[in-house]
Amino acid sequence: MICLGIEGTAHSIGVGIVKEFKKKCKVLTNLIKIYRSEQGGIHPREAANHHAIYLADLIKESLKKAKVEARDIDLVSFSRGPGLGPCLRTAATAARALSLTLNKPIIGVNHCVAHLEIGRGTLDGCNDPVLLYTSGANTQVIAFAEGRYRVFGETLDIGIGNCLDKFGRTVGLDFPAGPKIEQLALNGGNYYNLPYTIKGMDIAFSGLLTAAEQYYKKHKNLEDICYSIQETTFAALTEVTERAMAHTEKNEVLLGGGVAANKRLRNMVATMASERGASFYVPSKDLCIDNGAMIAWLGILMYNSGVHMEIKDSIIDQRFRTDMVDVTWRE
């Protein structure tokens, strides 16, 4: 089965074509185009316009690169949510048009669950992980329990990526600020005290963000502040992940989301895993960030487990929670 997936929850528009091969996911192509605002954060309407401009070409290019004829596509999948309304609608509209034109079934999938499934689908040995999903808007610790993907811990205010970007904006770093903060942190080494906020398995970053901005306004060394931000936020993320692993008695940990590209975060989670005797997994970078391949893969899993969707039901859901999905494709 070959599926074309369209991702469009936020600032990225992605088209991926994947094939099922021996129960694993074979990515034929995975193209991503990222909207960057001229100033400030993501403007939902402008991001949606950006997606609309590039989407048709992305689909054509994907088919060409994957060496797949349009008629060979068996299923069209799209990100139903959670995300920004205008962006979601753009991706869903394209998916509907494609489904009707090709006369192939359509399926809408949950974006957060897709981040977890692409790890299971592409990495050998990754079967039942706890996912630490860190991106701009989302920060969740997700694991499978009693028929659903449940959120064991999550941010109580802003996502970790959002925290890094906001700090970056205050100090004049370009979007996305994460990679620049990572670079600056390499030259830092003096630790400034920052709030470390954990409540059970939940986490919060807004207090830390304010405190970090205050250090900057007091002309403290930017490299040291970046170092302190990374050390504090990533340690807290690693701690809640470990708690979820202990609680669910699982021995695999998987990273997902854009912030998973950060080497320091990877290193911390890998250290935690090895001390617990657990396995550590991280997908390739293009499968960590928002992408169409993961949407396509989850589409295949759902479709093959008997989930079918009519065009009239292919509506988006901006607040589509991880635990609303009935996981029909797992025991």
Added chain:
Amino acid sequence: MNKKDLLYQGAEAKICVSKYMDFDVVEKRRIPKSYRIKHIDNRLISYRTKEEAKLMIEARNKGVSVPIIYDIDLKNGIITMEYLKGSRIKDIFNNLNETEKKNLCLKIGRNIARFHNNDIIHGDITTSNMILVDDRVHFIDFGLGEKNGEVETKGVDLHVLMEAIESTHSKYSEYFKYVLEGYKKELKGDANQVIKKIEEIVKRGRYR
């Protein structure tokens, strides 16, 4: 302190059986984490050890049964406390008869009200964190606790227990109402406000 037998290991700490002078004790040893820098690790371990010990001592002073603390080592994050030789409520609850279950729940509720009266929040009230010794319910593991007087926090505290009973003793989840009954009897101030808060928390949906 010679022999150290591991009784239990969680994500954050190890519980070891040991001797202190002539007493049987357990040591709660917070585990250093090499993934975080020393500065943060030391700060967290000593802060959490101190906060937990403070809450336990205060709860005891207010008439709640908690293990006696013998020693606190802030640098290494060790609390040495009384070894309670009883049964975890988790292990015995399902085997009690109806009256025993009801009376135990009333008792649990009264005890929770006693520390809530003093704005002590336990943070993780589950049946694994309560030990029955003779006829007394003892509370252990204040590691997620805090001092907080808000109705919201008290509601969350009780809601954790409600969820624990629903997941671990699902056949007897209706007994939570006796916890609330006991709680009402002992709480100074308006218990109904707290109970209303629990309903609100359930409705928020992110809590299930």
